Amino acid sequence: MEKTQHGGLRILFADDEDYLRDLMERELPRLGHEVTTCPDGQAAIRALERGRFDAALLDIQMPGLTGIEVLEKFRQLSPETQVILMTGHATVDTAVQALRLGAFDYLTKPCKWAELEVVLNRIAERRSLTNKAAALETRLKAAEGGTPMLVGETPVMKDVMHLIDTVAPTEATVLILGETGTGKDLIARTMHERSLRADQAFVPVNCGALPENLIESELFGHRKGAFTGAETNRKGLFEVANGGTLFLDEVGELSKGLQVKLLRFLESGEIRRVGENEPFRADVRVLCATNRDLREMVAEDQFREDLFFRINTFEIYSPPLRERKEDVPLLARHMLKRYASRRPGPIPELAEDAVEALIAHDWPGNVRELANAIERATILARGGTIHAEHLPTQGMSRRSPVPSLVATPASSGGPHIAIPEGTPTLRDLELHYIQVVLEKHKGNKPAASKELGVSLKTLYNKINQLQRS
Template identity: 45%
Template sequence: MPEKILVVDDEVKVCDFLSEVLSQEGYQLETADSGRKALELLRQKGFDLLITDLMMPEMDGLRLLELAREEDPNLAVLVITGYSTVETAVEAMKKGAFDYLPKPFKIDQIKVIIDKALKQRRLMEENRRLRQELKETRPRLVQIIGDSPAMRQVYRLVEKVAKTGSTVLIRGENGTGKELIARALHRYSDRSQRSFVSINCAALPENLLESELFGHTRGAFTGAVAAKKGLFEEADGGTIFLDEIGDISPAMQVKLLRVLQEHEFIRVGETRPRQVDVRVLAATNRDLERAMAEGGFRPELFYRLNVITVTLPPLRRREGDIPLLANHFLSKYRQKTGRGVASISREALRLLSAYPWPGNVRELENVIERAVILCDGSEITPADLPKELQDGWTRKDGTGPIEAGMSFKEAVSNFQRELILKALAESGGVQARAAELLGLKRTTLNEIMKRLDVQ
């Protein structure tokens, strides 16, 4: 089906000229002589590309650009004008124009720009379609971005244990999304209509943590002018999430163990135990087995917490998920900031996919938020990324596909794996497109992926 282009100019000659020339290129053309008429056509029919003059009566091209992209955020827009200034060009790009072309222009020049704009539009629509497919095929239980094999395993496990009421220990590096998993476990449990409360156990000193968890009676300590419920009481009937559980003191471990074993606790300043019905979810980025061996963590508490373990993979083990996450955060911060950034370039996606992400998903989100704010055009490019990403894809530990002690066969396999992952990232996970980028048949790529265990 031919792609649809809407040309808007109050000069009929310009509309007729572009309509004739671009129709010969196989595009479906319509024209309008005002911004108001253009908006009506956009709402009625939808278009892939809008070409608009800048200076028009009633509604200028910049205002039309704004309103058109409110209707369709993925619409490619080319602004043309006979009154070109640097200021208006910058303003058009900030509002989301793909490009800005002064009159008079050469027809070959505009053909090249149109081709690039429509390629970007196709890529964005493909990404949108893939994200929708992902929503539909992912287990309905957990609306978390990611479709790598490691994350699919997490989804299946969460779906199994959500309704059991069992204690769950969520393990993973900082920034991997442990609290998101905890909230999903609560949301799809039988306790979902009751409270979900969370606390970072590493953020408070021991005396304050005890009061925060178990509450206190009036006069229990200096400043306790009134009795206060703790989080366990607030979560009664619901779920409590104890983040950074590996950082609590031995004395606090004993008190938590009592809650898990006896379903009761004592407020600070009281002697009478109080009963509580609460599901406990805990999370840590620490090696609790080592902490037990070194005497820093009580084995009894570990075994009470570790009924079910959900282990979240670091982002560097989820490279196929990086384009999905990056585009998700782009949409989030485009809406939040009102910026006209519509896409991420292939070169920028390649750098994002190659970076090891020591701060995991949280770091990726920060990078995309920064890029959306700093980007001057409609597309995030490598120049909008931090320097450590621009410097290339070499790992922070100094290694790439080839590491010390590898055999030749292992090095070749690693190199092939890196190439395939980069092609998949660049193609948005579409294997047919990845095969084309690598110069392979799709069947050949599938065979290599199976051999290398690349999903």
């Protein structure tokens, strides 16, 4: 027997005949499905209260509750579960009643195995189409005003694009690092679009924007009555992303408890709704991003070390604009095209003084700050040429550099760091030393990282700390 082409289903089978339950337990897994069997309707409802199912096969004539009564209960507890009713005593009235109550299909026993397989494939196909519809909706939202895309010709951006092309077709978990506003979400979306899951849903979630008391329910879903206000069953974002990609932005904001649940999913592929006892499997690729130093968080016991290694299978660094200033005019013109598409008239041009002002600025807010500046300039220029005066010149000066330190040759041959006034902390001294080494190598970060004995990525993180201090 061939496996269903649309992915395995989690199936509940309820029938009082032992040999039929044995048959389903043996044959359905051969098609790639998971199956739970029950001898009567009450047992089926208890199984549904413990977990979730994509489909339910219910015999109409069972001890206690009938299949029709169980169907009505399923409509209340789990409306997303597709119910197939089976009976050896078919009547037109029973079939009509079943379909009116929301049954997916109605089969007469003994049904042919091929007939059952066709119905299950239809359920799997419906699930696949639902996911594709979610993917299409995500793309349409992203396409408003022009589809966002990675833009850059500098060597550092070419390296990023090469890494994306390398890892996108795999199933590896990826950690995207970089400052706020550098486009980490765009890197994740591009990776999804170039993956084998591109026709399925891309579900982004900002872990830092969700209230702590709701984020578990948002990610994993909940059972009706699991907590105050849980009036219905709710799918979590892991379920919504089934077959596709889930992007966890600001993953460093997750609590320790949620870190455990995320690690469990990454290791087993299983999730469990809040209020349920039984886990179920979901096929989701996870991409993560953060602007925080996770290694430092691990050292301070704020982030689980095992989870850090699990999400850091592959690492991509999203560089800030100040490290790729040659890309700023290119990005600005790309944004002009997007904004101009929303209004009639020609695309505004960038005057030379505007280009100089754009390049001179350090863009502490990165791409988001640039996007706001260009949109503002487009409005002020009224469709004409954009000059420096149209840019938010109040904040277009260079960022004040980190105060330089006095470095003089020491007897040991290494740089001597002038101790600042007051009582410096170990962190202060560390950052001062990094500044001195960077000045010694005239900003050459690979050379500085080699002398410091740290990775280039760690050096970038330390530089970010310098710029925030």
